[in-house]
Amino acid sequence: MSEAALANTRRIFICNDSQGKPHLVGPDMFPSLELAAAALGHDAGGKASALAQSLKRVEIAFLEDSGNTASPTKPKYRFYYDTQTMGSDGDGTERDPWPDVPTAMAGIERMYRDGTVKPRVGEGILLERREIFTATNHERRKQRSESIAKFGLMLMALMLVAPVLAILGYLLYEAWPALSWEFLTTNPRDAMTAGGIWAPLVGTFFLIFFSLLIAAPIGVLAGVYLNEYAHDNWLTRLINLAVVNLAGVPSIVHALFGVGAFVVAARMGQSLVAASCTLAVMTLPVIITSTREALAAVPQAFREACWNMGASRWQTIRTIVLPNSISGILTGVILQVARAAGETAPILFTGATLYMRVADTGLASYFPYTPWEKVMALSYHLYVLKTQVNNAPEALTYGTAVVLIGLVLAVNSIAIVARTILRSRKKW
Amino acid sequence: MASELNVGEPQGSRRKSASLGQFMQVLADITEPTVELAIRFCGWSAILFVLAIFFFVFREAFPILRGFDFHEFFTSAKWRPDSQIRPTYGILALLAGTGAVTVGSMLLAVPIGLGAAVYISEFCTGRRKEVLKITIELLAAIPSIVWGFIGVVALGPVLLYIKETFGFAGPPMGLNVLNASLILALMSVPVIVSVGEDALKAVPDSYREAALALGASRWEIVYRVLFPAAKNGLLAAVLLGVGRAIGETMAVLMCTGHAVQIPKRLFDPARTLTATIAAELGEAESGGNHYRVLFLIGVVLFAVTFLVNLLADVAVKGIRGSDK
Structure with a gap:
């Protein structure tokens, strides 16, 4: 509520514990409603006081303890007054308001004595000046349904955000004991019940590289x-x-296509190449779609200007269109990388292997796979640890999951950040 | 003579550079059509790959088709590929499993996904909108194997506890139709949200302004104006979600409980078409009947998802048509 509105609002507290003291306890504290009504009542000339006339809103709250004025009160009863009304009296409803504040206070006091208005502690009475464009009941109902709808929809959106955070937190918590630099850089040992994830990690990078190449x-x-x-x-x-x-x-x-086409028909066997080809076909549409969107964002005028200089179509694409859309294209390619890193099903039968002994140190540990061999991959490694290896330590499995998810999310975040930066730097 | 020679030399060098230019010109003349040919070929590659997928999957399944009992294939719930006496290949239970988890996940994902799409598109702006969109993008990026893992280690025990506490009927395990449905719902929601949001964004602002001028609240605009105007796009969003749920493999392989039976309750384990292929292809003898039937299931899956995607595409084209 704005300052101006507050100045026109008066909060009045009625509190029984000041009984016996007939005077005001504070400026807005009255021992009974009757005295409050008198304070805002007509002056000697039978007119509303200047103060009462300037009021737009009077909130009356009933308290048990006079010190407790900060506690919120719910307006249970709502009454209206309007100095523009023609009739002398009213009943305080929106349709038939009282003519001024003193009459209204007297009316409220009368109803309180009748027992028609029975506010309990914590409930209040609200007296408002009727605005000409005040919200009608219909409008208020609409607003209520609107806020309910908005809240419900927000809840739905949050239901999507919450699991992500919960899952990430849970996985990270469980994986914490295993996560270390050694975990990343050592090979699995002892029938995969110890050691790290170096071999599958490198395998995933190899798969990404070759599938990207294609x-x-x-x-x-x-x-x-x-x-x-x-x-x-x-x-x-x-x-x-x-x-x-x-x-x-x-x-x-x-995966079936990969087996039928690459493993069997092209005689690649189950190998890094076959798995990469399968992943490449799978991720192709992502690259096509994002490239197309990136190219479509280059204004047509750029191309027309280039054509007018006598450049051919391909020259225009090479010198104008591609340089101006390279960022968007790269974003698409990065997203493909993320997808390829996480996929399991396509490599299941085309080249992923349960376990492979690779060099622990030296240059050979960086290039452990040849294109015609099977590879270990992080995603398949996680599947194997969870379902095939009986006594794998929990932390090892969680650690693998966290590294996989971290890899994918990191790549995605790079794409998102790059996109945001490049979008803000756009030249057109 | 001398003057001729003097003139001749620069002329010669000029001719030389001109010939280099001509060479470049010729090179460009050759390059450009070559590059364009490559571009055209790559452009058509998508069609090629779709046909190739169908061809190679079908090719592996083809030899079994002679005398194949299609009636048994589609109507028997007995999936016994390893039987020594008489292997039976009935995929009814698998179809039921796929159907159960798809329907289950869509019951959750469609209202939540469309609700979130409406909220992001119509009720929030600025930073909050960006944060929500990025989070949902991240949700889409989590690999399916990780979802399966989460279903097994996190959701499974929770569901088992709920089942035991409230006494729901079903075998005492946390891996069942409900588990897979929940996981699948989370997996297919991002696609519903992003396509749904695109559909809402495609409704012209003049529609919203007209409704506002008539005194409609924002929620009234959403369900009286935007839903009817964007219904095709929203339908496409739902269909793409269905397609994703049908085709999902690793997560349902781990979360469904892997029992070949027609699930009757939420807490029954089941098995889907995709999971069956993933679980059994490695063990099936290459070229054997079991192997070929698994490829035949692949053909069925391909056909079903193709149909769903085709419908989604037709639905999207529908809104574009009505905009013009």
């Missing part, structure tokens, strides 16, 4: 085609439909 060029060029070359015809619509459907194909079907 998916990024194809995806970016496909995005370029769809935004720069394609006309609005049936072929383009078919491509769009294919992209949407490629994104919607279940990951396990991608």
Whole structure:
């Protein structure tokens, strides 16, 4: 409530414990409602006092203890007065308000004596000046339903935020004993019941690298085609439909495709290459879509200016369109990285392996896999630890989960931050 | 003569540079069509890959199709691929499992997802909006294997406790249809929120302004104006959520309890089509009947999700059409 409104508001407390003392305890403290009514009553000339006339709002609260004026009171009864009304009397309702504050106070006092108004401790009486544009009951009902709706919707949104925080907190708490630099840099030992996660971690990076090598060029060029070359015809619509459907194909079907196409038909066997190819096909639609959006954000005028200088279509794309959209394209590629890092199903049968002995130290520990071998991967390692290894320590499993989730979230955060910064620096 | 020579030399060098330029020109003439060809080819690759997925999955399943008992396949709940006497391949129980967790998760995810989409799109602005959107993006980024892990280690014990305390019927385990539905709901909500929000954003502001001018409150605008105007986009959001729930693999593999039966209650364990492939393909003998049937399930899954995505696409195209 603003200062001006407060000046026009008067809070009056009625408190029995000042009984016996007929005078005001404080400026707004009265021993009974009768005295309060008298204080705001008519002056000798039968008119409302200047103070009473300036009031817009009178709140009357009943207290048990006169020291307790800060405690909130709920306005249980609402009455209105309006100096503009024609009639002399009223009943204090919104439709038929009292003509002024003294009459209103007298009315309230009368009703209090009748027992029509029986506020308990903690409840109050509110007397308001009726505004011409005051909220009607209908309006108030609308506002109430609006605030209920808003609250409910906010609750739904929060129901999505809360689990993320709870899950992250829980995993981090359980994994805390295992997390250390050694955990990241040592290989699994003793049938995977001890040691760290170096081998699967490197395997995941290898998978990401190779799948990126395949998916990024194809995806970016496909995005370029769809935004720069394609006309609005049936072929383009078919491509769009294919992209949407490629994104919607279940990951396990991608796995079956990987087995059918790469492992069996292309004779790659279960290997890093086969798994990377499968991941590449799976993440292609993400790159295509984001590249296309990034390219579409470059204003058409840039291209037209370049064409007018005599540049060909490809020259325009190479020198104008791609440099201006590289940030958006990179964001898409980074998101692909995050997705590829977390996927398990597509690599299950195309190249992931339960355990592989790799070098612990030296250069060989950084390049432990050849393209035609199976690899360990972080996501599959988590699955194995939880479901296949019987006596894996809990902290080890939680630690793996936290590293995996941390990796994915870190990559995602990079994409989000990059996008935010680049969006704010946009030249057009 | 001398003058000719003098003139000739610069001419010669100029001719040389011109020939270099010509060479570059020729190179550019060759490069440009080559690059454009590569771009066109990559552009068409999406179609190629969709066809390739269908082709290669179907190719592995094909040899079993001769004399295959499709009636048993779709109507029998007996999934006994390892039986020595007579292996039976009935996927009814698996279909029921997929159906149960999909319906269960959508009952939770659709109202919450659409509610959150409305809240983000219509009721909040500025920093709060950004924070909510980023959090939901992060929700989408959590890998499915981690969701499965959470379902097993965190949600499972909680559900078991609830079941024991309130005496719900069902086997004494925390991995069941309800667990998978809850996890799947959290997994498919982000897609519903982001597509739903896009659909609401696509409704022109003039609609909102007109409704405001008529005295509507914001909630009235939402359910009287925005929902009817954006219904196709919202439908697409729901369908994409359904597609995601049907296709999800690792999380349901870990959370459903892995029992081949038609689930009758929330606390019954079940098994889905996707989980069956993930669990059994590694053990199935390559080229054997079991292996081929698993690929056939893959074809079924592919067809179902293709249909759902197609419907979603048609729904989205619907709003674009009505905007024009």
